[in-house]
Amino acid sequence: xxxxxxxxxxxxxxxxxxxxxxxxxxxxxxxxxxxxxxxxxxxxxxxxxxxxxxxxxxxxxxxxxxxxxxxxxxxxxxxxxxxxxxxxxxxxxxxxxxxxxxxxxxxxxxxxxxxxxxxxxxxxxxxxxxxxxxxxxxxxxxxxxxxxxxxxxxxxxxxxxxxxxxxxxxxxxxxxxxxxxxxxxxxxxxxxxxxxxxxxxxxxxxxxxxxxxxxxxxxxxxxxxxxxxxxxxxxxxxxxxxxxxxxxxxxxxxxxxxxxxxxx
Numbered sequence: 391x392x393x394x395x396x397x398x399x400x401x402x403x404x405x406x407x408x409x410x411x412x413x414x415x416x417x418x419x420x421x422x423x424x425x426x427x428x429x430x431x432x433x434x435x436x437x438x439x440x441x442x443x444x445x446x447x448x449x450x451x452x453x454x455x456x457x458x459x460x461x462x463x464x465x466x467x468x469x470x471x472x473x474x475x476x477x478x479x480x481x482x483x484x485x486x487x488x489x490x491x492x493x494x495x496x497x498x499x500x501x502x503x504x505x506x507x508x509x510x511x512x513x514x515x516x517x518x519x520x521x522x523x524x525x526x527x528x529x530x531x532x533x534x535x536x537x538x539x540x541x542x543x544x545x546x547x548x549x550x551x552x553x554x555x556x557x558x559x560x561x562x563x564x565x566x567x568x569x570x571x572x573x574x575x576x577x578x579x580x581x582x583x584x585x586x587x588x589x590x591x592x593x594x595x596x597x598x599x600x601x602x603x604x605x606x607x608x609x610x611x612x613x614x615x616x617x618x619x620x621x622x623x624x625x626x627x628x629x630x631x632x633x634x635x636x637x638x639x640x641x642x643x644x645x646x647x648x649x650x651x652x653x654x
Contacts, residue, residue: 437593437646439642439644440592441641442577442580442584442641443641444573444639446569446570447636448572449635450559450565450632450633450635451559452558452559452633454531454534455537455558456530456555457528457529457531457556458528458552459529461482462523462550463478463524464520468503471520471522472503475523475524475525478548478549479548482527482544482548485544485547489539491540495529495530496529497528498527498528500525502523502524503522503523504521504522504524505520506520506521526551531555537555558633565635568635569635569636570637570639574639574641577598577640577641585646590645590646590647591646593643593644593646595644596643598642601640
């Protein structure tokens with residue numbers, strides 16, 4: 391009697407395992423077909439699709455600048471070179487402070503000292519001729535209306551190595567998203583136009599990818615030149631063009647033969 395009960399239990403477990411495997415096989419077999427049917431086609435005959443691209447562009451006037459104000463002095467005496475660099479650097483920092491530029495936007499910790507040599511042909515050896523001392527002041531300018539005043543005043547204070555300003559916008563992330571929205575709307579409009587021309591309607595989006603980058607900001611040719619003595623308004627000689635943010639969207643939509651909601 392006990393043996394009979396054990397055999398019956400084993401039989402039930404085998405039947406349950408068989409049913410479980412059978413259910414899994416049915417799911418694997420029918421799964422792709424069900425998914426394809428829900429998407430408007432079948433596994434062997436997917437719905438027709440439309441692949442398009444869309445472009446978006448937003449322009450804005452830059453409102454920030456980053457630049458480097460440098461001082462370089464060569465002298466045969468190292469102490470003299472350092473003293474002159476310090477004097478000029480302090481004058482530049484005082485000029486920036488007088489314009490109301492906060493210290494947290496100024497970094498003046500970079501200084502380099504390099505010995506300079508010449509080659510003596512007769513003795514066939516290098517001879518020390520002096521030293522080059524360089525100091526750089528990195529500036530994040532939050533008010534572009536001060537750009538020319540910063541450059542002109544820094545040059546007057548002794549800066550002799552000024553990099554071209556790198557312009558940017560305080561709302562850059564938002565402007566990039568605006569360009570992306572325009573690109574997405576353009577892609578959808580292009581796909582809808584094709585679908586209507588073919589006598590269908592736009593179905594769900596099947597695939598989408600994005601890309602894009604801001605164009606370089608055009609700068610005035612004389613951005614780094616001193617304003618002429620005849621020019622009353624120095625700001626007029628420093629002109630920054632608009633910064634352009636571009637985005638591109640590539641999308642693939644299902645082409646439906648009956649009305650359905652847009653995929654994007």
